Amino acid sequence: MSTLFAPAEPAVESQIFDRAETMSRDQLAAVQLDRLRDTMQRAVTLPFYQRAFSASGVTPADINTIEDIAKLPVTTKVDLRDGYPLDFLAVPRADIVRIHGSSGTTGKPTFVPYNRNDLDVWSDLCARFLVAGGLKSEHVCQIAFGYGMFTGAFGLHQGIERVGAAVIPVSSGNTPRQIMIMRDLNADVIICTPSYACTLAEGAVAEGIDPKTLPIQFGHFGGEPWTEDMRECLEVGLGIKAFNNYGLSEVMGPGVSGECAYRCGMHLQEDHFLVECVNPETLEPVAEGEPGELIITTLTKQAMPMIRYRTRDICTITREQCACGRTTMRMSRVVGRSDDMLIIKGVNVFPTQVEEALLKVEGTTPHYLIEVDRPGSMDVVSVKVEITPGNFSDELKAMQQLHDAIDRAIQQVTGLRMKVELVAPKTLERSGGKAVRVIDHRREKGLI
Amino acid sequence: MKLHQLSVFMENKPGQLVAPCKALADAGISIITLSLADTEQFGILRLVVKDATEAQKVLEIAGFVVKVTEVIALQVPDCAGGLSELLARIENAEVNIEYMYAFTDKLDDKGVLVFRFSDPDRALEVLGEDVEVVSRVDLYEKLGVK
Numbered sequence: 001m002s003t004l005f006a007p008a009e010p011a012v013e014s015q016i017f018d019r020a021e022t023m024s025r026d027q028l029a030a031v032q033l034d035r036l037r038d039t040m041q042r043a044v045t046l047p048f049y050q051r052a053f054s055a056s057g058v059t060p061a062d063i064n065t066i067e068d069i070a071k072l073p074v075t076t077k078v079d080l081r082d083g084y085p086l087d088f089l090a091v092p093r094a095d096i097v098r099i100h101g102s103s104g105t106t107g108k109p110t111f112v113p114y115n116r117n118d119l120d121v122w123s124d125l126c127a128r129f130l131v132a133g134g135l136k137s138e139h140v141c142q143i144a145f146g147y148g149m150f151t152g153a154f155g156l157h158q159g160i161e162r163v164g165a166a167v168i169p170v171s172s173g174n175t176p177r178q179i180m181i182m183r184d185l186n187a188d189v190i191i192c193t194p195s196y197a198c199t200l201a202e203g204a205v206a207e208g209i210d211p212k213t214l215p216i217q218f219g220h221f222g223g224e225p226w227t228e229d230m231r232e233c234l235e236v237g238l239g240i241k242a243f244n245n246y247g248l249s250e251v252m253g254p255g256v257s258g259e260c261a262y263r264c265g266m267h268l269q270e271d272h273f274l275v276e277c278v279n280p281e282t283l284e285p286v287a288e289g290e291p292g293e294l295i296i297t298t299l300t301k302q303a304m305p306m307i308r309y310r311t312r313d314i315c316t317i318t319r320e321q322c323a324c325g326r327t328t329m330r331m332s333r334v335v336g337r338s339d340d341m342l343i344i345k346g347v348n349v350f351p352t353q354v355e356e357a358l359l360k361v362e363g364t365t366p367h368y369l370i371e372v373d374r375p376g377s378m379d380v381v382s383v384k385v386e387i388t389p390g391n392f393s394d395e396l397k398a399m400q401q402l403h404d405a406i407d408r409a410i411q412q413v414t415g416l417r418m419k420v421e422l423v424a425p426k427t428l429e430r431s432g433g434k435a436v437r438v439i440d441h442r443r444e445k446g447l448i
Numbered sequence: 449m450k451l452h453q454l455s456v457f458m459e460n461k462p463g464q465l466v467a468p469c470k471a472l473a474d475a476g477i478s479i480i481t482l483s484l485a486d487t488e489q490f491g492i493l494r495l496v497v498k499d500a501t502e503a504q505k506v507l508e509i510a511g512f513v514v515k516v517t518e519v520i521a522l523q524v525p526d527c528a529g530g531l532s533e534l535l536a537r538i539e540n541a542e543v544n545i546e547y548m549y550a551f552t553d554k555l556d557d558k559g560v561l562v563f564r565f566s567d568p569d570r571a572l573e574v575l576g577e578d579v580e581v582v583s584r585v586d587l588y589e590k591l592g593v594k
Contacts, residue, residue, distance in 0.1 A: 387490075387513050388513065389513050392455075392457050392515055393515070394515050394517040394564070395546055395564075396487060396492060396547075399492070421490075422457075422490050424457060424511070425457075425511060425512075425513050426511055427459075
């Protein structure tokens with residue numbers, strides 16, 4: 001078992017919000033099958049799913065075990081965009097009580113409608129992970145997510161209220177005001193993106209306040225990918241415990257999964273979501289511990305049931321039972337997007353794997369650029385790696401050893417031989433502060 | 449007695465030498481001697497200048513990765529066997545020569561070679577009194593470096 005899912009010391013004292021989180025795997029499978037059939041019945045009322053099911057030759061009657069999910073067609077972001085504004089609505093319009101939207105990177109948002117039952121379930125699921133991560137009714141929680149179409153603020157807000165704790169809905173921005181409110185109202189919990197938590201710490205310093213003296217005890221962070229390094233930075237910097245949670249508006253919002261006190265992966269709320277982790281190319285399930293794309297089917301969503309939604313989020317999963325007593329499957333942090341996946345000589349490679357390899361080589365920072373080309377019939381891939389004061393040596397021999405160490409590490413992690421080129425520092429292209437990690441010349445040439 | 453040599457990482461492609469040399473020139477720093485070691489992919493530019501600390505700062509501001517290495521400059525009699533006699537002493541002491549290169553100018557009619565030894569202190573010890581080690585002061589006084 002990888003250390004990824006090994007339980008750490010419990011970070012907080014916590015409880016289990018709902019007994020459903022601890023049901024046996026057999027019981028869970030029965031609940032899932034029942035609910036999947038239900039979802040199928042809702043889905044077939046929609047023209048999109050009627051077309052998709054008939055194109056794949058499946059009917060709700062073909063679903064006899066939860067493994068039969070693999071027979072169903074997948075739904076993509078493009079499908080949702082094509083269904084603008086509300087083609088996926090499966091309840092009467094009058095039953096809608098809320099509409100959220102995901103920020104479309106290409107113009108129009110994707111609208112996500114909820115009926116009363118959906119909001120209730122959503123509140124419960126947020127309450128589950130908040131309680132798993134130490135929330136109690138006496139806590140005061142400051143929400144610094146932006147309120148709006150985005151699901152983050154509202155989802156957490158409802159979850160906190162469900163637990164019976166207090167919400168301060170500050171919304172995003174105005175850091176000095178956030179700090180003032182936090183101190184004056186003695187907020188114990190902060191809810192925001194991990195990067196905004198960093199901003200808060202910096203903001204405190206700018207005002208001459210030691211961030212560790214802020215009243216915050218722990219934070220539930222989400223809305224963007226982050227790393228263990230960032231967690232440590234936040235915990236030390238703010239003197240808090242930091243928890244990760246995951247969700248996406250297309251299937252509900254936050255509450256799909258979240259960490260318990262042991263913080264060894266995020267517990268997926270499997271009685272409400274049927275989650276697959278698959279190879280993004282073949283859609284075949286990957287082995288536990290191997291990175292794959294999450295495909296999520298909603299099991300209880302009524303206003304907008306989602307069948308096999310391709311999240312494009314890459315992570316690893318484990319079904320090994322957690323020390324906290326929950327029986328649910330756990331997922332790692334999101335390590336990448338399947339849109340970023342490269343297929344080189346038939347092998348799937350994620351840029352983050354190269355990053356991981358570089359971090360294994362002492363003194364090397366993850367500043368790199370992967371270039372893929374196909375000059376003849378074979379793919380050729382090179383990795384440019386920036387030299388740093390930490391790994392530069394005056395001796396060619398040592399530099400050659402560094403080169404070979406990087407070469408070996410990349411081969412070990414990705415299973416592929418890449419041509420490693422050492423380049424001068426700060427020479428790799430950075431566009432608008434964001435590093436360019438991959439240039440695929442095969443795409444420019446129309447070869448893939 | 450040891451000299452501070454600067455080593456600069458270079459990519460092995462045309463035009464790479466211009467930038468570090470220009471950065472030093474703009475700062476009015478004269479290069480006393482230099483050598484370039486290279487592989488197919490990258491190279492290491494090694495420089496001896498009067499003020500290594502200042503030059504390092506200039507190069508780092510210009511974006512280079514720079515390392516300071518201790519080297520020893522020796523005066524070698526400009527005659528047959530001048531070098532081999534000297535190298536024998538090093539060899540017997542099992543000190544490795546990581547690399548070496550020569551000064552373009554002579555000092556007191558002798559050639560000057562720069563050595564990077566695996567163990568500079570041990571090298572100085574075994575070389576003996578009669579071998580003339582070039583000090584930093586010799587460099588710019590006798591060689592007339594401005």
